[in-house]
Amino acid sequence: MSKLSERIKLFNAGLLPDMVNLKYEAMAENAFRYYRGTCHLFYEDLASTEKFPASPQTWICGDLHLENYGSYKADNKLVYFDLNDFDESILGPALWEVARMVTSICIAFGELDIEPEKAENMAKLFVKTYAATLCKGKATSIDPRTAKGIVCDFLTAAAQNGYTVVLKKRTDKKNKKVVLSLVDERHFKIKKHLKLVLMDHIQQWIDQSSDSPYNYKVKDAVFRLAGTGSIGQKRYLFLLKSTNTKNHYLLVDMKQSRASSLSSYVKAKQPEWTSDAERIIAVQQRMQNVSASLLSATIFHDEPYVIQELQPVKDTIKFKLIRDQYRDIYQVIDDTAALTASAQLRSGGMNGSATIDELKAFGSDTVWQQKLLDYCFEYCKKVKEDYGQFVHDLQGGTFD
Structure with a gap:
């Protein structure tokens, strides 16, 4: 058994045995689905590296990726587009959240056969918009009244679903x-x-x-x-x-x-x-x-x-449907970056998290941005290699 498979089996040992096999089958579908199912490996690797830039402590959802933003009906009966999965949430380094998301862009776009240059451009856009939103020091939100482009169409359609x-x-x-x-x-x-x-x-x-x-x-x-x-x-x-x-x-x-x-x-x-x-x-x-x-x-x-x-309107952007619509993808990535920074600003100063002023100062520091991107681009390659090993082990009966 490979070391990778040992790590995966150990983490999943406490789950329902008859359902774990279904999880492994889902993870084998493609590299992005594997990435979604191995959040624990991402942070285990991240915590052991010395190449990653330091960042202020903030509240993070912990498992941020392209499919953990979506529409949902709120308590006020309105529909919003926002971060929507908090199972892994914790007080931790702000950039851990960003790295999880940026890596997901590279992996998911690769599975969609979107050119590597476009994927890198979107990763850079996410980091740029995230930093710029922190610099403003003011959280934003997205609903059908404030949404733009395809996100507006998406939310309008979601609001009409009863x-x-x-x-x-x-x-x-x-x-x-x-x-x-x-x-x-x-x-x-x-x-x-x-x-x-x-x-x-x-x-x-x-x-x-x-x-x-x-x-x-x-x-x-x-x-x-x-x-x-x-x-x-x-x-x-x-x-x-x-x-x-x-x-x-x-x-x-x-x-x-x-x-x-x-x-x-x-x-x-x-x-x-x-x-x-x-x-x-x-x-x-x-x-x-x-x-x-x-x-x-x-x-x-x-x-x-x-x-x-259970949300009748909860949904995620279907990137498969817009893979050739560069402007629409640009708008979605820009929105998700602004929402990520906004969530950290909104919770700033609570129980030890960085204050808004501290986050503004961090956003204006450009030194960490390229270091973060370099780490994510390199880690994306590792995820693809690990995915190949996982599928090999799965087909070889390691997880039976």
């Missing part, structure tokens, strides 16, 4: 009742006893939590598969029916929370969270302009979970 769309995809009718679909390849049946206990737990959350929706009853539950890095964690989807409005339903996601894979490598003192679910929610609320709908933490069978509404 519950009928998501319900049609996720549910079936059985004996004249609406139930969660088991035909959907992302849905799995739950054993009867566990299902009843889970449904009772969510009903108690509805009845007792101030973060829950009012006047709803739990009607069904399934195990849910989603993402890449999080495959193997316990995750459930619930169907809720309104007791006030006829034929109105909500879909609620409950996802197991694990410790951040960065926690072994960051040196900054972290707050004493009561659970990892609390950590995820607290950092998400600090970094996003407006929080996602029904965001809440819970403890089920002594394990922490994050609850939130």
Whole structure:
């Protein structure tokens, strides 16, 4: 067994065994999907290098890549485009976040057969816009009113998608009742006893939590598969029916929370969270302009979970569809860079993170920019080599 495979198997040892195989299959799809599933390797390697530039401590989502920006419906019922995955969130070096994203640009664009020169230009654009936004010292946000170009089209379309769309995809009718679909390849049946206990737990959350929706009853539950890095964690989807409005339903996601894979490598003192679910929610609320709908933490069978509404409008930019539209890609990268800097500015000064003035000063320092790019371009090559080794080991039965 290669050293690489040992590292991957060790990290995934605590996940659901029958789901880990699905995670490995997903990671084998291409180098970008492999990169998404190996966040822990990225930071293990980054923490051991001396070539990487220093940066102020900020709140970071931890696993920033092209598909961790997207649209979502917020508590105020408006649709936003922003960072949307905080499972790995932590107080750490600001540039660790940027490096994770810049490397993802190089890898993803390579998989899309976009010329290396264009990929490098986009990586440089991201760093330039990120630094420029820090220099301004003022966080920005993107909604349908402020979006430009393809992001505006994307958000406008997302805002028009209603519950009928998501319900049609996720549910079936059985004996004249609406139930969660088991035909959907992302849905799995739950054993009867566990299902009843889970449904009772969510009903108690509805009845007792101030973060829950009012006047709803739990009607069904399934195990849910989603993402890449999080495959193997316990995750459930619930169907809720309104007791006030006829034929109105909500879909609620409950996802197991694990410790951040960065926690072994960051040196900054972290707050004493009561659970990892609390950590995820607290950092998400600090970094996003407006929080996602029904965001809440819970403890089920002594394990922490994050609850939130399954977003009928949550989606990511499909780069495959715009791979030949250079101006559209330029706009998306420019927007994501501004949002990344804005999330750090918005949470500046909280629990030991750098203040806005410190971040402004860092943004105006150009010395670190080329060093960061050089590291990312070189690490991109390593990821592709590691991906080849992973596929070889997987086909050889190492992960059976």
